[in-house]
Amino acid sequence: MIIDFNAYLGHYAFRRLRHNTAPELLRLMDAKSIDKAVVSSASAITYRNPQAGNEEVAEEVSRHRDRLIPFAVINPFYAGWPDDLKACHEELGMKGLRLYPRWHNYSFSDKQCLALLSAATERGMVVSIPIRAEDSRQRSWLVDVPDIPLSEIASLVQAFPKARFVLLNGLGYPSSPLGRKESGLPANYLIEISRLDSLLANEIGQLTASLGSDRLVFGTGTPFSYPDPALLKLEVLPASKEDREKIYWRNAARWLPSTS
Amino acid sequence: MVIGNDLGRVTAGMEFDPEGRTLVIDCHAHLQHHSRSTWETDDRKLIAAADSLGIDRLCCSLLTPRRPATADQFRECNRWVIDAIKRFPGRVLGYCYVNPGYTREAVDEIRRCVGEHGFIGVKLYNEYQCTEPVVFPIVELAIELGVPILHHAGHSHYFVAEQPRISDGGHLAELARRYPEAKLICAHICGGGDWEWTIKALKKAPSVFLDTSGSVTDMGVMEMAVRTLGVDRLVFGCDMSMTAGMGRIRGAQLSEHDRKMILGGNMAAIVKGRKP
Numbered sequence: 001m002i003i004d005f006n007a008y009l010g011h012y013a014f015r016r017l018r019h020n021t022a023p024e025l026l027r028l029m030d031a032k033s034i035d036k037a038v039v040s041s042a043s044a045i046t047y048r049n050p051q052a053g054n055e056e057v058a059e060e061v062s063r064h065r066d067r068l069i070p071f072a073v074i075n076p077f078y079a080g081w082p083d084d085l086k087a088c089h090e091e092l093g094m095k096g097l098r099l100y101p102r103w104h105n106y107s108f109s110d111k112q113c114l115a116l117l118s119a120a121t122e123r124g125m126v127v128s129i130p131i132r133a134e135d136s137r138q139r140s141w142l143v144d145v146p147d148i149p150l151s152e153i154a155s156l157v158q159a160f161p162k163a164r165f166v167l168l169n170g171l172g173y174p175s176s177p178l179g180r181k182e183s184g185l186p187a188n189y190l191i192e193i194s195r196l197d198s199l200l201a202n203e204i205g206q207l208t209a210s211l212g213s214d215r216l217v218f219g220t221g222t223p224f225s226y227p228d229p230a231l232l233k234l235e236v237l238p239a240s241k242e243d244r245e246k247i248y249w250r251n252a253a254r255w256l257p258s259t260s
Numbered sequence: 261m262v263i264g265n266d267l268g269r270v271t272a273g274m275e276f277d278p279e280g281r282t283l284v285i286d287c288h289a290h291l292q293h294h295s296r297s298t299w300e301t302d303d304r305k306l307i308a309a310a311d312s313l314g315i316d317r318l319c320c321s322l323l324t325p326r327r328p329a330t331a332d333q334f335r336e337c338n339r340w341v342i343d344a345i346k347r348f349p350g351r352v353l354g355y356c357y358v359n360p361g362y363t364r365e366a367v368d369e370i371r372r373c374v375g376e377h378g379f380i381g382v383k384l385y386n387e388y389q390c391t392e393p394v395v396f397p398i399v400e401l402a403i404e405l406g407v408p409i410l411h412h413a414g415h416s417h418y419f420v421a422e423q424p425r426i427s428d429g430g431h432l433a434e435l436a437r438r439y440p441e442a443k444l445i446c447a448h449i450c451g452g453g454d455w456e457w458t459i460k461a462l463k464k465a466p467s468v469f470l471d472t473s474g475s476v477t478d479m480g481v482m483e484m485a486v487r488t489l490g491v492d493r494l495v496f497g498c499d500m501s502m503t504a505g506m507g508r509i510r511g512a513q514l515s516e517h518d519r520k521m522i523l524g525g526n527m528a529a530i531v532k533g534r535k536p
Contacts, residue, residue: 015456018480135476137453141417195475199309199502200302225477229507236312236503 001245002034003252004227005128006168006192006219009060009068010043010053012133014140017042019223022060022068029067032227034220035249036067038128038256040098042224044073045133050104051084058092069256071096071128074120075104076112082119089123095256096126096166102145103133108156117156121163126255128192129153131170134224150176157189164255165189168219171196174206181210190251192219194230198237204247205238213243217252282520285527286310286505288410288447288473288497289318291344291352293325293337306500307348313506315498319527320344321355321383321410328387331365334358338369342377353531355383355410360395367401374405380531381408381445390427390435390444399439406535408443410471414452415461428452429461429468436465443467443530448499450474450508455481459488466493469530472522473497477504482512482522491518495527 009020019028020042029037039061044053050073061068072088074081074097088094097120099113106113120127132147139145150170154177157165165188173179173191193216196203207216218234220227234244289306292299310318322337322344323329329337334357341354356373358366373379382402388394390411402409414420415428432446446462449455451474459481462468470485470493485494491514498505509523 015478016480134478137414137416137451138455138476139417144418194477197501197503199312200305200500221477223479226479226508226511228511229477229504232313232503232507232510 001249002036002218003249003256004029004034004037004220004222005166005190005217005252006130006194007037007039007222008042008224009039009057010041012042012224013046014134014143017223022064025223026064026067028222028227032231034227036069037222038069038071038096038252040071040073040128045100045103049078050075051080051087054084054088054092054094058094065093070094071098071126073098073100074116075100075106076110076116077104077106081112081116085116085119085123089125094125095258096120096128098128098130098168100130100133102148108152117160117163121160126164126166128166128168130168133169150178153189154178154183154185157185161186161188163188166192166217166255168192169195169221171203174201174203174210179207179210181212187211187215190215190217190255192217193233193247194219194221194225196233198233204233208239208243213239213246214251216247218248283316283524283528284314285317285319285353285496285524285531286315286473286498287319287445287495287527288471288499289320290500291320291322291341293322294340295325303344303347307351309502310351313502315506316351316524317353318351319353319355319380319410321357323357323383323385327359327385328361329357329359331359331362331369334362335365335369338373338379341379342373345377354379355381357383357385358398359387360384360398361387363394363397367397370398370401370405374407374534379407380534381410383410385412386423386426389425389431391431391438392425395435396438399435399442403439403442404535406443406533408445408469408530410445410447413446413448413458415457416453429458432468433462433465436467440467443469443533445469445471445495445530447471448474448497449485450476450478450481450504451499451501456484459485462493463488469493469495469526471495471497471499472508473499473501473505475499475501475504477508479511482508482514486512486514486518491521492526494522495530496523
């Protein structure tokens with residue numbers, strides 16, 4: 001079993017994506033033996049009203065709920081976000097959120113963001129946070145959206161010990177408090193592996209040693225990224241079968257019980 | 261032993277191991293500078309990573325931690341590459357790194373490294389844009405020796421303050437028009453900014469090869485490169501992003517023949533062109 005915690009549907013404003021509809025993504029997943037994927041709207045990264053993207057995703061996955069798990073993109077500074085959150089959770093069956101504070105121009109410490117995180121936590125929704133949407137060196141001349149500093153994430157997970165976070169598209173955890181058990185942070189976050197390596201610096205191995213294999217989840221970044229680099233990372237990771245299974249799917253399933 | 265002269269059996273651009281498998285050649289790798297306390301371990305880890313991924317040869321340069329490098333500094337780096345070629349026989353192929361600003365020293369160093377130590381090419385970084393005249397003697401020497409130049413490159417849609425003289429695909433295409441017989445390799449398409457721009461900029465520069473390395477794993481880059489440039493112009497590399505480098509080749513929609521050419525056949529043909 002493999003669960004991809006980091007997949008997307010829809011369009012990205014600055015580059016054509018392939019395999020970005022539900023049938024196409026499922027075909028690709030089949031080819032790569034990926035069973036299930038958590039998906040959110042790539043379009044909602046740049047839509048002013050992200051709820052339109054959430055509705056597109058809900059429609060796309062409606063006939064594939066057994067394999068595609070929709071997450072909502074919510075901007076807590078956009079009018080009506082509490083209604084959108086309610087609709088995404090109660091009507092569209094979305095199990096979690098994807099937040100883009102840099103793209104949507106807010107900070108984790110803003111009052112509205114705190115309200116969103118409290119509301120999502122109360123609903124038991126998982127909060128996933130892409131550290132970046134794409135490599136900033138290839139950004140369009142229209143935008144300059146930096147990666148989210150890991151220090152901000154560390155403060156966030158500490159401030160919301162009852163929330164459950166999944167950190168996507170990140171790098172550099174072993175040298176951050178997020179990657180060190182002795183930092184005293186709550187164990188309320190999982191780290192997704194798509195940008196970590198299992199060779200040379202072997203960040204995946206370092207994190208397994210420091211935090212434990214319970215704290216890592218598999219993700220690919222598809223269709224922004226080829227799924228194969230992430231698959232390859234786990235294939236060559238020196239780890240026990242049990243640890244590998246935890247990363248491939250058990251940890252994700254633990255946080256999304258209805259998927260297992 | 262001169263490693264670069266011992267590349268095995270080459271047939272129509274393909275290189276095979278004794279079992280007939282096409283050799284996999286990483287066209288863009290780096291050894292660690294010896295000022296780094298872990299350099300020996302790190303170099304061994306690179307070979308181990310190559311083993312894990314089925315990479316047979318690593319074309320390596322060794323750069324100074326800070327640039328521009330002086331002549332003494334780049335000569336020291338190349339001496340360490342010579343040592344690594346001996347430490348990892350059959351695995352490490354050398355690029356001679358020079359700063360073109362030291363013209364006489366750079367030319368002498370390339371002649372020494374290629375002629376006496378079997379280096380397979382030249383590595384240029386960002387000390388100068390590749391179209392600046394100071395680079396021309398290096399290009400002319402590489403042509404004379406029949407070796408490629410792996411040129412650091414990238415194109416972002418903003419000024420890269422820390423690399424004011426970085427070259428991009430357009431500069432390399434311009435250099436190729438001036439020197440069509442040069443074997444230029446545009447470095448790390450997946451670590452050099454807007455890869456769609458770079459691929460399009462290289463379309464009409466048929467003598468420029470494109471190195472597929474870098475940490476960015478964007479889906480579609482390989483397919484666009486093959487479609488726009490042709491498979492013969494693509495050479496596999498990792499630039500130390502090992503699983504990203506190999507993973508994108510595995511993930512791309514390519515025929516097995518094309519995959520083999522990218523993974524090693526094309527680079528073997530480039531290396532084979534070195535003049536005696």
